[in-house]
Amino acid sequence: MADIDIAEEIPLPAQQRPPVVTSGVIGWLRANLFNSVFNTILTILAVYLLVLTVPPLIRWMFIDAIWSAPNGQACRAAMGQEGGACWAFIGQMWRFIFFGRFPYDAQWRPLFVVVIIIGVILASCDRRLWGRRLLLLWLAGLVAAGILMSGGVFGLRYVPTELWSGLPLTLILAVVAMLFAFPFAILLALGRRSKLPAVRIVSVAYIELVRGVPLITVLFMASVMLPLFLPEGVTVDKLLRAQVAFILFAAAYLAEVIRGGLQAIPKGQIEAADALGLGYWRRTRLIVLPQALAMVIPPLVNNFIGAFKNTSLVLIIGLFDLLNTANTALTDSNWQGFASETYVFVAAIYFCFCFFMSRYSQRLERTFNRGHRR
């Protein structure tokens, strides 16, 4: 109480008004959206476009959507003129989209595989676990996933790879491709900068050759051409061939990204490591690579995201990845014409994984840059 009295008694000196509000909602709007005529026009245009597109989308996705129906006709009848999303279709088909042609009663196995893969990925995000133990964890995870998928041991029914499908197939293709492509890419990048001419030429030739060919071509070669060259009676599983194609393809791209990081390492770092007697491999492992890789995290993750989505190309050689099972679900005679719902659903699944990768890369960048800042 007393404080207020005193404050009222003392006349405040005439204060200058602050020029414009720079904090709060209005200040933020003024500073970011309406700070020039051009930006104001852009803002109004953007808002107009949002008004035009977002409400109908929300109406389609949620308000007018049908959440349950016995079949496609019932769904269409229920949604009436306006037409919303028929999520009943997804409700009916999600198991097929996720697990595809894997034997229905054994689908707990691919479900476990998905859980294992996501679990190991999450564990890998913790930097404290990085090291030999994590490598063992990955090995155990992949072996467990392999056993669960193919069976044939521990009383599990044998399931040939032609029946592996849906999300587990997509995850296996992507994760195994990255896991093997990454070390291979490091070797290629080092090879490209090697002093030994033979190593350098082989690395350059490999990288340029693979980068110069579309992934689809590599997949076709793996699925169609390779069997022609193999001696009679020798067959390599189609999934394995596609997997190898992905590894080889991703490695070439990753190698160039890593080379960028290697070139950014100051010469003094290498000299200091040499002067301490570290030798080429220890120098590379302890000094060069940690710094080079930390520098190229954004393009690396960019490549990982690209590689993850590229797995959807296996549908052209007849493997049933997530996108292909979704496509197959669309052909169900009871549920015709729900392509939009299916693709929105599949896109959302892809998005979850890619968004996670991108967020995690940002966090990694922050951790690694901490030491370099003053």
Next chain:
Amino acid sequence: MSNAAEAMPVQAPAPSIIEMQAVHKWYGEFHVLKDINLVVGRGEKVVVCGPSGSGKSTMIRCINRLEEHQQGRIIVAGIELTSDLKNIEAIRREVGMVFQQFNLFPHLTVLENLTLAPIWVRKMAKKDAEETARYYLERVKIPEQADKYPGQLSGGQQQRVAIARSLCMKPEIMLFDEPTSALDPEMIKEVLDVMIELAQEGMTMVCVTHEMGFARTVADMMVFMDRGEIVERAPPQDFFAHPKSDRTRLFLSQILAH
């Protein structure tokens, strides 16, 4: 104990620990080192000076094979430097080097910078390596910075960490390649103080530097280089008082003018 006993009485007729015999080096057509002959005794301190581009950095970088010589022989700690990787690594274990630009590893903490080579090259246990590292951090008077990253330290502190990093390998020889040239003036002294202490303890040192005060204090021998040649060598008192060559005189007048 045995180390100290060996290190102390070394003053007398010192057996040579670095020998360069008729060493030549070219960069393409450019003759950077011309007939370099240099013998450094155990425990001896040699200060190398000369105008920039005279080949002094190139010369000391030949001692641990950061630069390759093309002619002549270099024998360090009894091992001849050839293209044999084993020899090169053996020599590098015994030769510490401090660079103008510090070249600390920015992704590692100060302590990790210091323990890296002892753990991976000397195969020391991590605990012992850390003990050694803390001892040398104490010696260079920055024990409190152990857990910081190099980027968080001042130039002088970074250079002292770099010296400690080399010392952790317990080298027989320390090479200094213009260790104070990249430092702000007020930080030069803290680095030179550490180097003087090191010299007084009997370390064999080859320093490329323009710090003539430091040279007067610690050097057993001054070497003056110009245009790839060793022009003059003499104990510091003679070198500064009665330089024999004109080129040395000119150089000294320029460097001591201000």
